[in-house]
Amino acid sequence: MNEPTLSRAISCTDDYDPNSMPVAKAREVIARxxxxxxxxxxxxxxxxxxxxxxxxxxxPLDVPAHDNSAMDGYAVRFADLPREGQVTMTVAGTAFAxxxxxxxxxxxxxxxxxxGGVVPAGADTIIMQEHVEAKNDRVTIGAGHRKGQNLRxxxxxLAAGQVALRHGITLRPAEVGLIxxxxxxEVTVYRRLRAAFFSTGDELVSLGTVPKEGQIYDSNRYTxxxxxxxxxxxxxxxxxxRDDPKLLEQAFSEAAAAADVVITSGGVSVGEADFxxxxxxxxxxxxxWKIAMKPGRPLAYGRIGNAHFFGLPGNPVSVMVTFYQxxxxxxxxxxxxxxxxxxxxxxxxxxxxxxxxxxRTEFQRGILTQDANGAWSVRVTGEQGSGILRSMxxxxxxxxxxxxxxxxxxxxxxxxxxxxxxx
Ligand code: AMP
Ligand code: MG
Numbered sequence: 001m002n003e004p005t006l007s008r009a010i011s012c013t014d015d016y017d018p019n020s021m022p023v024a025k026a027r028e029v030i031a032r033x034x035x036x037x038x039x040x041x042x043x044x045x046x047x048x049x050x051x052x053x054x055x056x057x058x059x060p061l062d063v064p065a066h067d068n069s070a071m072d073g074y075a076v077r078f079a080d081l082p083r084e085g086q087v088t089m090t091v092a093g094t095a096f097a098x099x100x101x102x103x104x105x106x107x108x109x110x111x112x113x114x115x116g117g118v119v120p121a122g123a124d125t126i127i128m129q130e131h132v133e134a135k136n137d138r139v140t141i142g143a144g145h146r147k148g149q150n151l152r153x154x155x156x157x158l159a160a161g162q163v164a165l166r167h168g169i170t171l172r173p174a175e176v177g178l179i180x181x182x183x184x185x186e187v188t189v190y191r192r193l194r195a196a197f198f199s200t201g202d203e204l205v206s207l208g209t210v211p212k213e214g215q216i217y218d219s220n221r222y223t224x225x226x227x228x229x230x231x232x233x234x235x236x237x238x239x240x241x242r243d244d245p246k247l248l249e250q251a252f253s254e255a256a257a258a259a260d261v262v263i264t265s266g267g268v269s270v271g272e273a274d275f276x277x278x279x280x281x282x283x284x285x286x287x288x289w290k291i292a293m294k295p296g297r298p299l300a301y302g303r304i305g306n307a308h309f310f311g312l313p314g315n316p317v318s319v320m321v322t323f324y325q326x327x328x329x330x331x332x333x334x335x336x337x338x339x340x341x342x343x344x345x346x347x348x349x350x351x352x353x354x355x356x357x358x359x360r361t362e363f364q365r366g367i368l369t370q371d372a373n374g375a376w377s378v379r380v381t382g383e384q385g386s387g388i389l390r391s392m393x394x395x396x397x398x399x400x401x402x403x404x405x406x407x408x409x410x411x412x413x414x415x416x417x418x419x420x421x422x423x
Contacts, residue, residue: 005033006285007287010029010287013028018290020290020292021291021299022292022403023293026326034330036190037190037336038190039190040188040189040190041188042187042188043186044185045180045185045187046176048171048189049172049173050171051170051232052232053165053175054188054189057165058163060182062155062158063157063158063181063182064152064155066154067119067153067154068117068119068152069095069113069114069115069116069117069150070115070150070152072128072129073113073126073132074089074110075095075101075105075113075117075123076089077105077123077124078125080108081143081145082141085142085143086142089139090110090137090138091109091112091134091139092106092109092110093111094111095113095119095120096114097114097116097117100118100120101113101120104120104121105121106122110141113126124151125148126149126151127141128150158182168336170341171189190336192335193233193234194233194234194258194259194260195228195236195260195262196254196256196261197224197236197262197264198221198255199239199266200242200243200264201218201242201267203215204217204218204240205217206218220266220316221237223316223389224319227323227327232335233331233335243272245275249282252279253304253305255304256284256306256307256309257305257307259307260307260308261310261331261334262308263312263323263327264309264310264311265319266313268288268300268311269298273288273298280300280304284303285302286300286301289301292361293321293360293363294362294363294386295313295318295363295384296313296319296321296363296386297313297360299322301326308334313386316387316392317387317388321363343417343420344418345400345415345418346415347414347415348376348378349377349378349412350366350399350410350414351377351411352380352410353407353408354380354399355407356405356406358404358406361401361402361403362399362401362405363399364381364398364401365381366397366399367379367381367396368396378399381394381395382394396418396419397417397419398417400416401414
């Protein structure tokens with residue numbers, strides 16, 4: 001019998017150490033197991049916002065459809081314009097946007113034309129209204145114009161038959177507008193990814209229940225719900241599941257049957273992981289990693305039945321960091337995004353000194369701001385404990401400190417990654 005695929009792939013990975021898994025390596029292993037959804041559906045242009053395009057959109061028409069004016073002015077024959085001095089022409093009519101001039105422009109005549117108006121037959125050049133002297137139905141035009149000026153050519157943005165949008169992109173308002181501009185009422189998108197999630201922990205209560213002594217409110221399920229929703233997933237909230245092997249087994253199998261992806265929080269740290277490990281090895285193929293990162297050290301990844309599984313740590317900040325660093329890209333890839341757009345990352349000076357021990361990649365929470373001169377810098381949000389959810393709420397970026405980095409002096413440029421789209 002073949003070895004299970006996940007362990008086979010991992011065993012081929014150089015210096016694999018589940019107790020100190022580099023962030024990049026964990027991403028690499030995960031990426032190898034992600035086969036995007038293939039089912040597609042047709043949706044109305046407006047309902048396509050946030051969906052992943054499953055087939056190229058081919059333009060059925062030239063954009064713009066006709067030669068048209070880029071300015072309010074006069075449509076003329078270039079040959080009628082003077083090399084020097086001036087010429088006076090009769091205005092034969094008006095071409096409005098949506099109400100073209102139906103005749104053709106006779107030699108020596110011109111047509112008043114508004115922005116977007118179809119350039120009438122015979123005319124090849126537009127003179128801006130600011131550059132003429134108009135009196136009754138006559139205009140006087142000087143020298144110095146260029147043939148074809150102020151004119152937008154049919155098909156200059158997009159020719160009929162050309163690819164307007166490539167499959168694999170997530171549709172934003174700009175694309176919804178572009179699709180509409182082509183007169184396409186519907187587009188083909190991938191079906192939404194289904195994600196089931198639950199929190200594990202005897203200490204947790206959901207909103208609406210009063211915590212007893214030693215109990216706390218569940219927050220991870222609410223942040224996970226928010227992050228999944230922002231990514232466009234169909235969500236299945238399975239509530240809080242007690243640290244009880246029977247209940248957990250039932251929850252895992254229900255979740256895996258209902259969804260493409262199962263996401264849990266808690267129960268993967270040392271001690272707790274043991275019985276979850278045993279359980280999941282029975283139900284599928286799951287690896288338990290200690291990622292060389294802070295926060296977010298323990299992470300479980302694998303398959304339960306046909307579903308992908310991410311077992312996130314319990315601490316509220318760790319949940320968000322691991323979701324951002326591993327789950328986001330994986331879900332986008334599964335949803336059909338190709339390529340998965342990376343989160344914008346760039347270097348700015350850090351105005352606060354940062355405490356950092358070499359050995360793990362750190363994702364500190366940062367606040368990017370602009371000073372009065374328009375220059376950007378970042379500062380840390382204060383205490384960085386993995387239970388301090390307020391640090392995520394105050395932050396608008398991660399400050400990413402590489403593995404070997406030690407303490408950072410104030411003023412040093414650091415990598416920041418904008419928290420955009422998900423959080
Ligand atoms: P665990 O990984 O299950 O040991 O949890 C680590 C820490 O995170 C503990 O302090 C838990 O109480 C806390 N925690 C776990 N799950 C949640 C949750 N859903 N909401 C808030 N805190 C949690
Ligand atoms: Mg727990």
